[in-house]
Amino acid sequence: MDTVQVEPSVRLRTLIVDDPVAVDAYLATLSGPDVVRAMFRLDEDERQAILSALAPETAAEFIEDVPDEVAADLIEALPVQDAADIVTALPSHERADVLAEVEDEERLQILGALAPETAADARELMTYPAESAGGLMVRDFLSFSASASAREVLEDLTSGDHDLSPNLVRFAYAVNPEGRLIGMVRTRSLVAASPSTAIRDVMAPATAINAEADLVTIDACLEEAEVESLPVTDDDGRLLGVVDREHVDEALAERAAEDHLKSQGIVGGEELRSMPVGVRSRRRLSWLSINIVLNLIAASVIAAFEETLAALIALAVFLPIVSDMSGCSGNQAVAVSMRELALGVTNPRDVLRVWWQEAKVGVPNGIALGALLGSIAWLWKGPLVGGLVAFALAVNTLVAVSIGGTVPLLLKRFGADPAVASGPVLTTVTDLCGFFLLLGTATLAIAWL
């Protein structure tokens, strides 16, 4: 017999009224995504009540599991001290990311309520873009003067003063009196060394990464050095923090998800349905309105050929098909280009080569699709419509893969975001071209017949 499982959000709603102290223990029984799901089924007031009732550490765990922008909205709405407690409980790199999304005024209040050192750290991290080494680095790590002994390092490591991830436990860094990184040592090797050994005598040169380095560079450096963490320095070589592979991988996954959302018309790269309806609606509309204009430009070709269309009304059935099928073919090519760019297999200068590789697929596919749709059109609406449709779809398939394959590279080359702009450029050009091919040749054919 099945036991009836109470929906977690329903249980939370009861608990927050009847027994707020028990909320913490109840959330601990749920998985991360289940907590997020339950929280977002509550209304805003209930959510705030729960966040305030939770231990800051539990609230921080939840905040870590939601996108930064959503997290900032939640934090903003809390009493300043509650917000500051939760922000304090976040890992340092998350702290800066979330604070960066909070409105200016609330951010200043929250920073004011943090411990001075925590606030200073957060301010420093916020000066770097979230996806740079400076934005991703952790500020808590093992650093010593070169004269420190193995014993001192191991004592610090085991003192409980640090909350280091497994990857960060592995190295201790040596800095000179100006704070410049001068070497690093594996903590493992210190275990076997004599306790009085000076770091200076066992350290190796350190490979550091500049705080401005972007995600792709950090990823490549980690792979190159075959390590799980890298020290981060400023332009003067001063040690600022350490980046952990785990955070780099998270940021890369986050960026891929954002790119996908952007490519589907979600401006800003993030939307959860828990966001305010006004924000969701406005963002989606901003992209849709651009598309309406682009669509009108393309469809104006149809208006120019209204007489032809009236004379051969059967073509009206095939206009949306040519438009949609060309869009499909082109989007396949866009997706492959985006994949190859992400893998680094193609670079923005390979436009001609990519075009040629697409043409080799576009010609046979165009012929196949043209023949298929053309035959159906012939049987349904006669040989003239069949021939026109076959020609238009065949040629436009080649146009679509050519545009779809090369536009992401060209956009990237000229500094635009291919995830955002490839789709609209593709559909506008292929629609324009497809309508013109079908209706232009029809006009010629009618004149000639």
Added chain:
Amino acid sequence: MDTVQVEPSVRLRTLIVDDPVAVDAYLATLSGPDVVRAMFRLDEDERQAILSALAPETAAEFIEDVPDEVAADLIEALPVQDAADIVTALPSHERADVLAEVEDEERLQILGALAPETAADARELMTYPAESAGGLMVRDFLSFSASASAREVLEDLTSGDHDLSPNLVRFAYAVNPEGRLIGMVRTRSLVAASPSTAIRDVMAPATAINAEADLVTIDACLEEAEVESLPVTDDDGRLLGVVDREHVDEALAERAAEDHLKSQGIVGGEELRSMPVGVRSRRRLSWLSINIVLNLIAASVIAAFEETLAALIALAVFLPIVSDMSGCSGNQAVAVSMRELALGVTNPRDVLRVWWQEAKVGVPNGIALGALLGSIAWLWKGPLVGGLVAFALAVNTLVAVSIGGTVPLLLKRFGADPAVASGPVLTTVTDLCGFFLLLGTATLAIAWL
């Protein structure tokens, strides 16, 4: 003055003829993606020649950087012994993934040429799906009987017999004589322990994961246990291997990339332009032909209303616009649903709730888009066309977000892949509905006027 940089593929082409021994050293000067890019600019024969000339370890590094399916094609074409040497040099979990993609006959030959133990390992890993704990696990790890001493473990760890990633160095596992996992111990703690301490006396109970566990489960367990690796056991509790967070993150990123490609009509979730043109063309066509059929079904609505359209030819301009804009609105909703499913914030049973959240955006956006396009249509083609277009786009926007938001959940609930099927279902239904709304109301209006 700029020095002229020789394109790496050109350099490789020269080297392979003039000085094959130098290829290895040259590739070592390039980054991973640059190697992949250069290799794929060569033709197949050149690529094979280079792979055979390389040290197996260098070739394996390159093979690791390309998608499994592409890697399998490359391996297949090599002489069996060269292939076996490269396969041997791959990390064990990659080895099974690549071999699983190799054609049956070649796979048997390669397995026959491997060292018996390596072959047995690969066969065992291949019995699990690539994205399960069994498929991702590493077979080389630290396991001992419970009576082994701290010294024995540390000696084994430092013997050089293992090639362990940093995450796998951290734990040693205790198994009973039947190979069942009975506990685990942090190697770090053994360093401080007396050398003769038995593992039995310092080990803790081990959390293991079943070999059949899927990616999402493994990810959740790693997070829950706050560790970077987990032992993998079979149904009888026998220790089979260890999964490393690094490989789990890689697999998650790979799946996200595949889902994106699938959603854009790349069957199988992978295409690089280095794949044979025939394969690329066939795969793309298989998806496009389904779409042509779906498009014809939708467009048949237009055919049914040809008389109306002939009477009000200006509507022909707006048919593709209504179709495309509804597709855009619907795709935004699909993208948000896919995102929420991936984050676990929504589950497949939330259909009604998601529909309601979409409707709240669909109604204002439908009104805004309808009013915008309707006003333009009014100014351009008169009030009747304006009114009809406004009504059709407004209602169809609501239809599109309703379908777009809920279809991914429904597909997932009934075991279909939402990444593949959401798009085609969405566009077919919204086209059908949009054409019907515009032409159906036009027919009524004409009859009434």
